[in-house]
Amino acid sequence: MDKKELILQSALALFSANGYKGTSVRDIASAAEVNVALINYYFNSKEGLFEKVIEYRASFLKTLFDDLLNNTSLSPIEKLDIIIEKTIERKFSDPGFHHLLHRELTLGRSSELADRISDILLQNLVPVKAFIKKGIANGDFKEVDIELTITTLVGSIHYLLTSEIMARKILGKKADFNPFTNKKLIQRLNEHLRQLMRAHLLK
Amino acid sequence: MDKKELILQSALALFSANGYKGTSVRDIASAAEVNVALINYYFNSKEGLFEKVIEYRASFLKTLFDDLLNNTSLSPIEKLDIIIEKTIERKFSDPGFHHLLHRELTLGRSSELADRISDILLQNLVPVKAFIKKGIANGDFKEVDIELTITTLVGSIHYLLTSEIMARKILGKKADFNPFTNKKLIQRLNEHLRQLMRAHLLK
DNA sequence: AAGTTTATTAAACATTTGTTTAGTTTTAAA
């Protein structure tokens, strides 16, 4: 198999689990079963690899709301439900990667990287913002604070994914409960956010 | 001044800004202007210092809702507003420390520490949970998903504090806007959450 | 004042870190 790809995969897994500083290039090389020097050969530096890892994985995150939201056969409520569902799906599909992004974002590190990461996180929010704005203009929605409404939507999901231990404690579950893979929790979150957003947005 | 305290203060600032792995004991010693060996003398190890730092700062976070929520002269709506205000205040009072807690929580590190951190974060949510539960039983509130409602409240605030860059982009602000200290933003967030929670909870 | 604990220090220690070098093997083109 392509060793370059193997390095990217191993690095993604290790960075996600242990953080950037918590992962050594030797850890990565060992996991990918390649020579350490190959990392510098392909990616110049550990930092270079890190950037490529984010680029590599970020492409999976695009869910392209645009088509859905421009579909005129759907009611605003139906569109809202889809937004909620897709946003949950995206975050739950890889909590580790989201942790990675947010961890680096909260550090005082290179603002160029922070800039790129925040762009990745934000790209899916732009069409949602436009959708709510349009809904208000149409009179479908109440005059809410658009930006903070989006923050609430994403923040609710994100906070539940903070950590397994945290989620278990909030929900009052036992140690055998895995919040990151539990289908019932995903459904429960969908119902909560649908209810919340309906009450918040609809007149 | 007490050198032990100086170390704790410097360590808190550096761990908050650069993360646990991103901070060396020499960085801390240098900032506190003490000899490196003093860290091990007082705290045995870097890890030991880290735990003491969290303990040291966590005590500031207790806002004691209990008194407020047991005050019968306040209406449920007034209590709700206070909860929102105090929760925002607490998070905004030290975003760096919250970042520190959450960063370590998302890592696969020692689950004993993760346990303690999640307890710190959760301690203020317990009385809120009881408050909503009581409100539902009284008929003041709708039958909402209590745990996820709390998640929404805290998650909304937390997400806005993810990073300065992120907050600026979400809100469409320029580089000179500091979301962490901006009083207007705090007020705006208060208004948003009041509106949101009223629509969500009240019949 | 003598003795004893506590506070503080400079230096050394053993690992681990990311990176480079200089060489070998493999692949592919001419």
Added chain:
DNA sequence: TTTAAAACTAAACAAATGTTTAATAAACTT
């Protein structure tokens, strides 16, 4: 098949890491 580029490797490098040691200074105790 010769040649050149690409892929890969073992070893070494310099710097940074957390921790310990052995010694000294300061602060109490008796």
